Amino acid sequence: MAETNSTNDAVRVGTQAQEVAGLLIGDIISGRLSQGSRISEPELSRKYGVGRGPLREAILKLEGAGLVVRAPHVGARVVTLTQTELSEIFAVREALEGMAARLAATRMSDQQLLDLESLLKTHASHIHEHSGQSYIDQEGDLDFHYRVINGSCNQRLIRSLCDELYHLIQMYRKTSGRRARPEEALAEHQMIFKALKDRDGELAEMLMRRHISRARREIEQFIDSNNQPMS
Amino acid sequence: MAETNSTNDAVRVGTQAQEVAGLLIGDIISGRLSQGSRISEPELSRKYGVGRGPLREAILKLEGAGLVVRAPHVGARVVTLTQTELSEIFAVREALEGMAARLAATRMSDQQLLDLESLLKTHASHIHEHSGQSYIDQEGDLDFHYRVINGSCNQRLIRSLCDELYHLIQMYRKTSGRRARPEEALAEHQMIFKALKDRDGELAEMLMRRHISRARREIEQFIDSNNQPMS
DNA sequence: AACAAAAATATTGTAAACAATTTCTATGGC
DNA sequence: GCCATAGAAATTGTTTACAATATTTTTGTT
Numbered sequence: 001m002a003e004t005n006s007t008n009d010a011v012r013v014g015t016q017a018q019e020v021a022g023l024l025i026g027d028i029i030s031g032r033l034s035q036g037s038r039i040s041e042p043e044l045s046r047k048y049g050v051g052r053g054p055l056r057e058a059i060l061k062l063e064g065a066g067l068v069v070r071a072p073h074v075g076a077r078v079v080t081l082t083q084t085e086l087s088e089i090f091a092v093r094e095a096l097e098g099m100a101a102r103l104a105a106t107r108m109s110d111q112q113l114l115d116l117e118s119l120l121k122t123h124a125s126h127i128h129e130h131s132g133q134s135y136i137d138q139e140g141d142l143d144f145h146y147r148v149i150n151g152s153c154n155q156r157l158i159r160s161l162c163d164e165l166y167h168l169i170q171m172y173r174k175t176s177g178r179r180a181r182p183e184e185a186l187a188e189h190q191m192i193f194k195a196l197k198d199r200d201g202e203l204a205e206m207l208m209r210r211h212i213s214r215a216r217r218e219i220e221q222f223i224d225s226n227n228q229p230m231s
Numbered sequence: 232m233a234e235t236n237s238t239n240d241a242v243r244v245g246t247q248a249q250e251v252a253g254l255l256i257g258d259i260i261s262g263r264l265s266q267g268s269r270i271s272e273p274e275l276s277r278k279y280g281v282g283r284g285p286l287r288e289a290i291l292k293l294e295g296a297g298l299v300v301r302a303p304h305v306g307a308r309v310v311t312l313t314q315t316e317l318s319e320i321f322a323v324r325e326a327l328e329g330m331a332a333r334l335a336a337t338r339m340s341d342q343q344l345l346d347l348e349s350l351l352k353t354h355a356s357h358i359h360e361h362s363g364q365s366y367i368d369q370e371g372d373l374d375f376h377y378r379v380i381n382g383s384c385n386q387r388l389i390r391s392l393c394d395e396l397y398h399l400i401q402m403y404r405k406t407s408g409r410r411a412r413p414e415e416a417l418a419e420h421q422m423i424f425k426a427l428k429d430r431d432g433e434l435a436e437m438l439m440r441r442h443i444s445r446a447r448r449e450i451e452q453f454i455d456s457n458n459q460p461m462s
Numbered sequence: 463a464a465c466a467a468a469a470a471t472a473t474t475g476t477a478a479a480c481a482a483t484t485t486c487t488a489t490g491g492c
Numbered sequence: 493g494c495c496a497t498a499g500a501a502a503t504t505g506t507t508t509a510c511a512a513t514a515t516t517t518t519t520g521t522t
Contacts (some may be wrong), residue, residue, distance in 0.1 A: 015303050015475065041504070052504090054286075057291055064295025072246050073483050073504055088387040095330040096323070120492045156319045160391065246505065272474070282507045283474090304474055304513045 016050050017057035023048060024058050028078055029167055030066050031174035039068055039076035059081050067171070072139045081172055089215035093165050093191055094209050096157060097149065101192065101208035104151030105201035113197055120190055120218050127182050137182040138173060142166070148196070148208070178222055189215075247281050248288035254279060255289050259298050259309055260398055262405035270299055270307035296395055312403055314454045321447035324396050325440050327388060328380065332423065332439035335382030336432035339409070344428055347378050351421055358413050368413040369404060373397070375420050379427070379439070409453050419445075 024044075027033045039059060045052050059076050062068045070076040080087075108116075123140040149161050174178075188211045195204035255275075258264045264439035276286050290307050293299045301307040312320075339347075354371040380392050419442045449455075 016475090017475080018303075027437045042502085052477095053476055056504095057287070057475095060288060060291040061295065064292065072249075075504070088385045091330070091385060092327070092387050092391065095326050099322070099326040154322060156316070156323050160323065187264070246504080273472090284506055284508095287474095288505095305515095306474065 007109060014055070017054040017061075019098040020048050020050055020054055021058035021061045025065075025067065025167060028062070029170040029174060035078055035171070036080045036173055037078045039078065041075070042096050051122070065167055067167055073175065078171075079168070081168065082166070083220065086172060086219060087216060089165055089168055090219070093161070093169070094212045094216070096161055096165070097145065097212055098205040098209040100149045100154070100157055100197070102201040102205035103154060104148050105156075105196050105199050105204040107153045108151035108196060108226055112151055113193075116144070116193055116196070119143060119147070120186070120193055123182075123186055123189075127186060137180050137185075140182075141180065141185055141189075142170070148192070151196075172219075176222070178219070179180065181218070183210075184214075234438055248285040248292070250462070251279050251281055252292045255293055256296075256298065256398060258294070260401040260405060262402070264309050266309050266402070266406055267311045268309045270305070270309065281292070295334035296398055298398055310399070310402075312399065313397040317403060317450060317454070318436035318447060320396055321397055321443060324392070324400070325443045325447070327392055327396070328376065328443055329436040331380045331385070331388055331392065332427070333385040333432040333436035334385060334388075335379050336427050336435040338384045338429050338434075339427060343378070343382055347424055347427070350374060350378070351417070351424055354413075354417055354420075354428070358417060368411045368416075371413075372411065372416055372420075373401070379423070382427070401448075407453070412449070415445075416442075417458070444446065 024033075033039075041052050041059075043054055045055050045096050046057065047092055059068060059070070063076065067079055068076045069079050099186075119140070123144075126140070146162065149158055152158065182199075188207065192204055192207045192211065255264075264270075270290060272283050272286055272290075276283050279286065290301070294301050294307065298310055299307045300310050310457060350371070354375075358368075359370070376397075377393065380389055383389065419438065423435055423438045423442065426432075426438055
């Protein structure tokens with residue numbers, strides 16, 4: 001009768017190291033492990049119930065993703081994003097995701113476009129109902145961008161954006177209780193969608209770049225207004 | 232005297248894992264470990280004279296860089312680049328390095344520009360002397376691109392390009408004995424340099440994108456002409 | 463002889479013990 | 493009272509041994 005594994009999770013999907021890496025990523029991008037937190041091997045080893053070997057592998061993986069930084073003989077910490085680094089991330093994201101939008105305009109299937117359209121409708125109704133709060137804002141935004149990125153059909157591009165940059169962006173969003181602007185974002189998403197539907201790659205790229213550039217400026221502004229009273 | 236370390240290398244700079252990772256990268260991008268080669272832990276553990284722990288860490292690191300692929304309980308292999316993957320890499324490189332050129336146009340110091348100019352002069356004389364062969368072609372090309380990338384002053388961009396994409400490109404260049412076209416490349420480098428010197432970011436980006444796009448088409452052509460007789 | 467199944471081998475994944483380095487703490491001197 | 497230094501504790505780096513999985517070889521059957 002449903003003999004479970006050693007952990008109370010579902011059946012083991014891969015190796016312990018992979019599982020712990022997933023848990024660690026979740027703890028970081030959810031904010032349970034805040035920026036700059038020490039990653040103690042013995043402590044987390046006990047917490048996750050695995051040996052130090054698999055845990056070290058997980059840490060190594062996260063280091064490759066840029067979520068933690070390590071110093072020899074000193075240990076690992078959750079990365080601390082400065083404003084400069086966050087701006088750099090968004091600058092790279094702008095170039096990469098602009099390219100993704102351009103490719104997606106010619107490569108997305110009709111079905112993918114229909115799905116994207118219904119996603120936007122769902123998002124719109126949620127905004128009207130709850131007058132622009134709730135989790136759907138962050139998640140919906142992510143969902144839209146993930147679909148466009150995947151629509152590019154460029155595996156390397158997908159990996160760079162989803163496995164590296166977006167983890168960092170999610171981490172920042174959670175740790176800084178910044179309020180998004182769902183109405184404006186939705187309007188921009190709808191314009192991007194129209195360009196995709198029209199198979200207009202140039203326009204899709206330009207709109208996506210402006211969309212991300214706008215988000216970057218908001219963040220820079222937010223940080224500025226928050227750093228001031230902390231001095 | 233000069234009491235050396237356990238290995239005959241210079242003094243240990245970091246940890247064994249880091250050192251082995253460097254050696255592994257060297258073996259891969261030099262072609263000593265060709266594409267698709269098995270990465271046997273016991274074998275390489277003996278070869279490099281370290282335990283399996285540090286070697287595994289090195290493999291993990293290379294997996295993060297995209298140089299090796301791992302399968303659970305099966306092992307690691309040097310990545311095999313298909314034409315599709317190579318095209319994808321160059322597409323991403325085009326977007327990223329175009330951005331780097333645009334940023335470099337406004338951010339490179341006058342001294343950096345002078346150094347870049349002298350590098351191009353050195354490169355030109357080498358081509359005229361040896362009529363376009365010798366190692367300087369590959370190395371010189373890399374050197375030029377590295378300087379422009381670093382001129383962007385965007386650390387994340389630098390890391391993406393130098394630590395991930397360029398390793399893969401170097402690997403491909405070595406394993407496929409493809410001949411470069413140093414004269415054409417130099418001419419294009421000189422045009423890019425002029426745009427940088429004029430602080431014309433838009434032009435620098437466009438020229439860099441065309442330069443890389445051209446290289447991509449050459450590679451695609453080369454692969455096509457090589458894959459045909461192998462069918 | 464060819465195929466399938468089962469045992470043997472080898473390799474990877476994991477845990478535990480040891481070594482080396484760093485960090486914290488306490489003691490002594492100024 | 494403060495700083496420097498020496499020792500102790502804790503953590504990371506590394507090796508070794510063990511367990512689990514995959515691959516290969518062997519053996520038996522059709």
